[in-house]
Amino acid sequence: MDKIRKIIHVDMDAFYASVEQLDHPELRGKPLAVGGNRERGVVAAASYEARKYGVRSAMSGKMAALKCPQLIFVKPRFDRYKEISNQIREIFYEYTDLVEPLSLDEAFLDVTENKVGNPSATLLAKEIRAKIKIQTGLNASAGISYNKFLAKTASDINKPNGQAVILPEEAEDFLNKLPIERFFGIGKVTAKKMKQFGIHQGKDLKEYSLQFLTKKFGKSGLHFYNIVRGIHLSEVQPNRTRKSLSAENTFDKDLATLMEWEKALQEIYQELCRRIDRTGIKGRTVTLKIKYKDFSIHTRSKSFEQYVDLPKIWETVQELLDQEALTQPVRLFGIGLSNLNLTEEKDYFGKQLWLDFEE
Template sequence: MDAFFASVEQLDYPELRGKPVAVGGNRERGVVAAASYEARKYGVRSAMPSKLAAKKCPALIFVKPRFDRYKEISGKIRQIFLEYTDLVEPLSLDEAFLDVTVNHFGLPSATLIAKEIRQRIKNETGLNASAGISYNKFLAKVASDLNKPNGQAVITPEKAPAFLEKLPIEKFYGIGKVTAEKMKSLGIHNGFDLKQYSLTFLTGRFGKSGLHYYQIVRGIHNSEVKPGRIRKSLGVESTFEKDLMNLQAIQEKLKEKILPEFFRRLERSKARGRTLTLKIKYSDFSVHTRSRTSNEPIPIEGMEAMTLDLALQEDIIEPVRLLGVSLSNLCRSGEPGEQLRIRY
């Protein structure tokens, strides 16, 4: 979906259309969750501190996120996907992989299917979507960004080698800012540069990820579309308008704001887990976490006391701007508490 959260706000509130909109945060603090294309022209991006966003775009309009509304529309879009294929792997509320090799209508062209789905989304929700079409998930993901907004692109097996050689290294899906900078320090600025390095060299420098980089630059990505993705964690976090100055204020915010919403999400998901984590972000943007793991799923009735106890373990040395609580090592209600291996 194109600028999904911001586009939903512009859809529901016509007075926002054509104007720079940021979902989340305010002029003083917080983080931008999504930015409209009008705001992006000024350099406003998701995950940007809202104070910086306001400086880049003085006319920026901040709106509070309405996740229930975004989930409602996301559900409608998901139903459209499922009319074409059962193989739908959601990545988030606004993005998914679809395998249409075998589809419900027997259509021979993935390009035409993507065009039809995008038109259905527009007709039924009023929102624009973009699509990437290719023979594996990695290339489809890269292609989905090529003709945004409201467009689609195809990377065929014949075109893939030349396309990947020209692709800037930071545009490779799965290569983040830190890894991109490390690669550039090695003289790797695009796919052609990356292709010159051996598997031995890449695994030596980047560990197991080296094999992934070696393969994707050659168009190799064998991950299947998996409709039953296992959720690894569930959590809630919030940035406060005013910093919290002491333990008492932290515990009050946990009890009054963070934990009630955390419990609501927990009940909706029917998930249980064995690791409870408290996240604390200080005014200098440093992040500390405290966690506790149990041999059995942690009972909901014991989570509040456990969270407050985790707060007691932290030496509060700076004002606190954000708190978060999350549950990991998940299992569904009624399932045995089998350990899930999670890499951090």
């Protein structure tokens, strides 16, 4: 019989906003949004004080200000978030080398076999959260279970600053009652489609056959069939395969002229060059990403037989920009490199100066 795995999902509470409140005591206890402003842009993170008013990440700054007129907006400081994230990651490695970061503020840990010899994943999670608080001053929540999906789901149960465990014998009852939109891999569109079939909770999903689910939802049907039965075999992956390296920027003001486009792309290209220099990554495909004023996204790519050098990347970006006239003002530009010369991610916590938080 296979040994039951012990997985912990650690999720920092309102990470970006909590860091800002940690570094700026005058912001503590106040509704805070990281990113965006009252006129445009999007919220990257919201403090719990702001969430009481309905402010959420990925919400437009304008909408957030309407929901909470006293909302305080601050600019993101990703270097600082990465610095603290690295401190937290080092704490994880004191317990296990099987750490799979999902982002700067959350990760999976496989503690089935751990460095401190503690058989209780629940006690380990409590100890890890306490150590994070002592060393960084920030609160973390955790979920514990026998697979990644249930551990991640459990970490939301007692947020903020809490933890929950879903034991194997409890999983079936828990999943039967779980709202369908909280299942891993089921987004808003899929949830809406499922509800048309009367699928509102796990127990409803379980009534449908694998044949029906694959017919209606394609390859994802097997995933849905398995997870509602507590089957999620994905292991904690300490190394992730990187498929591309990119940099992008969402602008405070839509850019409407060629001069503005070229200037913005030059800055993004320079950031991409810094990332290439830091990681040593090379690629054979250059992609230009364009998000227009109406939020429509278009990409243009060109591939080469050999890995491209830095001057060739910029030359290709200009060529892709001139390939076809842009149809309206631009909200975001991105430059990406793919078909890379590596199989493993070299720096998952890489520096990220530009993030697109919009869906």
